[in-house]
Amino acid sequence: MRSTDTTSWQPTSWQARKAQQQPSYADGAELERAVADLARLPPIVVSWEVENLRLRLAAAQRGEAFLLQGGDCAESFADCESDRIAKQLKVLLQMSLVLLQAMKRPVVRVGRFAGQYAKPRSADTETRAGVSLPAYRGDLVNRPEFTAAARRPDPQLLLRGYERAALTLNFVRALVDGGFADLHHPEYWDLGFMRHAQLREAYQRIVDSIGDALDFFESLTGQKAGDANRVEFFASHEGLHLLYEQAQTRFIARQDRWYNLSTHMPWIGMRTAQVDGAHVEYFRGIANPIGVKVGAAMSDEWLQELVAVLNPHNQPGRLTLIHRFGVKEIEQHLPRVIEAVRRTGATVLWCCDPMHGNTETTSGGVKTRRFENILKELDLSFRIHRELGSHLGGAHIELTGEDVTECTGGARGLTDADLQRAYRSQVDPRLNYEQALELAMLIAERSKQRT
Ligand code: PEP
Ligand code: CO
DSSP: OOOOOOTTOOTTGGGGSOOTTOOOOSOHHHHHHHHHHHHHSOOSSOHHHHHHHHHHHHHHHTTSSEEEEEEOSSOOGGGOSHHHHHHHHHHHHHHHHHHHHHHOSOEEEEEEOSSOOOOOOSOSEEEETTEEEEOOOOTTTOOSSSSHHHHSOOTHHHHHHHHHHHHHHHHHHHHHHTTTTOTTOGGGSOOTTOOOHHHHHHHHHHHHHHHHHHHHHHHHHSSOOGGGGSOOOEEEEEOOOHHHHHHTEEEETTTTEEEETTOSEEEEOGGGOOTTSHHHHHHHTOOSOEEEEEOTTOOHHHHHHHHHHHOTTOOTTSEEEEEOOOTTTHHHHHHHHHHHHHHHTOOOEEEEOOSTTSOEEOTTSOEEOBHHHHHHHHHHHHHHHHHTTOOOOEEEEEBOSSOOOOSBBTTTTBOGGGGGTSOOOSSSOOBOHHHHHHHHHHHHHHHHHHO
């Protein structure tokens, strides 16, 4: 097992390891200049917010809160617009309200936003009609159009991505501070294009009951419901592009530790979780709460080593394991990984990503996911954790606040034929607004039945 001491660690020490999924830039000097420019810019988040999130995740780990992590598979620069950001925030807030009311525990809201611009790909190149070009790796690296100019990894995009991440989080903060998410005004949380009558009614009942509970609390105590009327929002993204992450890694003297201040909670994707790889080396040295995706290919020993390297002091809230097995494989793998982690004696926060193991391609060649599979994987996760004396403390969902047609199923019964109508994702298919809220209501309903 690797040494776990961080004294020899530096934000650049990952460079001595093999780094998977990094773009290959043609001009090294240009890249160096862009990274140096990035390192001079002020951070997007600050260390006390990061510590605050860690404490909330520690509560979720103890079963006293629930993590809702969600957003686009990949943000795009073109979508950095007020309307889209507000809708994304709205769907996450509404889902959290539904979960809060049913689970009677705080919901920790973490967006997949403000930096979710880099994507792992299964191949370095893409070939169409005999022409091979670099694969599209997210807007932080290159552009999706299939031309040589668009696919050239461009170091300037690191700066453009960072700026958009800052614009996004700035707008999120302003919306939240401005009362957008004030629980005293749930009537502002209107349902937009939710057309399904039964879902509308169920949601309205939840909103009314929360409003009544707040009124009751305030008349009883004669005071405003303090923290309860303000919601918090945190940012997360896959920490994939290591030069981008490195550039915003700062030593905070007051805390005596290094932080990645480009986001609150970076996570390690499934393709970059090699114990002796560059990503794990980078992540072990930052103090942020971090996530690691766990898939069927991860052996018990591998996972145990990750737990030891990434959280050697078993710090509460530090490590979230985001399992993504798919509905077909979860019963085979989840019990074994729960037991493997238990044998380390360490505690982690368990979170289910019911999206990435359930991706399929239609006969027409379109990437999609079925609502019923997503729901079923979540259901099985709750059940398996419970049966093994563990507990599921979070859900990680790819979703959008818009009326897209990328996943099938849900209350309005979207079919494969509907996918062509409003399919916008360049990468993975997302639940649309209505499907996302329905998912939250179904999880909520089941959690009420269990209590
Ligand atoms: C993702 O979260 O978009 C992703 C690529 O997931 P994974 O690393 O689990 O495949
Ligand atoms: Co994805």
